[in-house]
Amino acid sequence: MSTVLEGRGVLAIHGGRPVRPTLLPYGRQSIEESDIEAVVEVLRSDWLTTGPKVAEFEEAVAAWVGAKYAVSFSSGTAALHAAAFTADLQPGDEAVTTPLTFAATANCVLYQGATPVFADVQPDTLNIDPEQIASRITSQTKAILPVDYAGHPADLEPILQLADRHELVVIEDACHALGAGYRKRPVGGLAHMTVFSFHPVKHLTTGEGGMVTTDNPRFAETLRRFRNHGLSSDGRQRQAKRNWHYEMVLLGFNYRLSDIACALGIRQLSRLEANLARRRQIAARYQMEFHDVAGIRTPVVRDDVDPAWHLYPIRLELNQLSSSRNEVFQAMRAENIGVNVHYIPVHLHPYYRERFGYKGGEYPVAEAAYECLVSLPMFHGMSDDDVEDVVEVVQKILGAFAKNSRLS
Numbered sequence: 001m002s003t004v005l006e007g008r009g010v011l012a013i014h015g016g017r018p019v020r021p022t023l024l025p026y027g028r029q030s031i032e033e034s035d036i037e038a039v040v041e042v043l044r045s046d047w048l049t050t051g052p053k054v055a056e057f058e059e060a061v062a063a064w065v066g067a068k069y070a071v072s073f074s075s076g077t078a079a080l081h082a083a084a085f086t087a088d089l090q091p092g093d094e095a096v097t098t099p100l101t102f103a104a105t106a107n108c109v110l111y112q113g114a115t116p117v118f119a120d121v122q123p124d125t126l127n128i129d130p131e132q133i134a135s136r137i138t139s140q141t142k143a144i145l146p147v148d149y150a151g152h153p154a155d156l157e158p159i160l161q162l163a164d165r166h167e168l169v170v171i172e173d174a175c176h177a178l179g180a181g182y183r184k185r186p187v188g189g190l191a192h193m194t195v196f197s198f199h200p201v202k203h204l205t206t207g208e209g210g211m212v213t214t215d216n217p218r219f220a221e222t223l224r225r226f227r228n229h230g231l232s233s234d235g236r237q238r239q240a241k242r243n244w245h246y247e248m249v250l251l252g253f254n255y256r257l258s259d260i261a262c263a264l265g266i267r268q269l270s271r272l273e274a275n276l277a278r279r280r281q282i283a284a285r286y287q288m289e290f291h292d293v294a295g296i297r298t299p300v301v302r303d304d305v306d307p308a309w310h311l312y313p314i315r316l317e318l319n320q321l322s323s324s325r326n327e328v329f330q331a332m333r334a335e336n337i338g339v340n341v342h343y344i345p346v347h348l349h350p351y352y353r354e355r356f357g358y359k360g361g362e363y364p365v366a367e368a369a370y371e372c373l374v375s376l377p378m379f380h381g382m383s384d385d386d387v388e389d390v391v392e393v394v395q396k397i398l399g400a401f402a403k404n405s406r407l408s
């Protein structure tokens with residue numbers, strides 16, 4: 001059977017010509033000639049790792065987010081692990097986090113032998129609900145890990161108040177939210193520690209990479225040691241002091257970010273403002289085009305935040321559609337729009353089910369959201385034509401699958 005829409009042709013999934021000849025991914029990096037030159041310059045220098053570019057990149061990120069310290073890591077996951085260690089999570093401890101995130105947020109608690117405890121999300125932003133957190137706090141709780149889902153900051157003020165009251169450490173997983181604002185302040189200087197990722201789909205990239213920002217000098221020192229085998233000094237510091245002596249003071253890892261990566265990061269950071277502006281422009285266009293499309297719920301933006309738009313997740317209102325989420329997803333992919341789903345709730349992964357006995361049904365808001373989420377392409381390198389293609393495909397497919405469509 002073919003589905004024909006007047007003037008718009010047959011859906012690709014029904015044998016029609018796709019709107020695009022090639023796949024538009026949901027996210028991708030932008031690399032310019034100056035990025036390549038910066039990397040090549042480091043390759044010709046004396047320091048490939050833990051040289052001057054690391055400190056320069058860290059200082060630049062700290063200044064950008066308004067934090068006193070920034071410590072770089074080989075990935076966002078390594079940065080989360082270091083933050084969990086620095087919060088002193090240990091076996092027997094608990095940390096409360098959201099189920100609607102990438103598994104790394106909860107896994108870092110497990111790396112420390114502690115237990116992640118999930119708290120359901122708020123129905124509008126899909127960020128962790130402070131009231132649900134409050135109901136999960138026990139005498140074992142040591143930390144809270146909110147996630148700024150899709151780049152929309154979590155509701156940090158009540159979370160920080162809860163943490164104050166119970167003497168907990170807040171580790172904000174802002175892997176989606178570099179450049180976001182909460183109550184007119186940049187994300188990165190608000191929580192006790194804030195974690196960023198520089199994976200290629202993010203707002204800036206170092207290939208792989210991550211960062212923790214903090215205002216706490218003790219935390220900063222522990223983070224630095226943890227990423228370098230637990231040593232009390234690094235090679236460059238020893239060379240500067242003409243000293244060979246070092247001491248291992250804690251059990252750390254090699255989680256260092258190289259000078260090669262940091263040189264790329266410095267160049268990329270210089271375009272962060274422009275990247276954010278472009279993402280906000282694309283989001284505004286999507287919001288305008290999709291707010292009255294039947295069968296779609298566009299992302300909610302609260303008045304007191306400025307999201308960084310890492311993702312643009314729509315929610316399908318399946319009761320208004322004649323098709324399932326998977327059919328909509330496959331139809332969009334067939335048009336060469338690289339949609340994705342963020343996220344399978346962490347507690348529903350087999351590892352978590354088997355280890356903790358989750359069966360589904362424990363976190364109804366997150367689970368219901370997951371069933372209807374679809375992330376549309378969102379990255380700063382999208383051209384106007386790319387954005388038009390997404391708009392056309394969404395209107396075409398939702399029009400064809402709307403329950404009141406005579407073609408559905």
Ligand SMILES: Cc1ncc(COP(=O)(O)O)c(C=O)c1O
Pocket residue numbers: 075076077078101102104105147173175176196197198199208209210
């Ligand atoms: C919310 C969240 N936390 C943590 C990570 C892990 O970051 P990385 O891929 O840099 O290890 C990601 C990765 O995309 C993420 O989306």
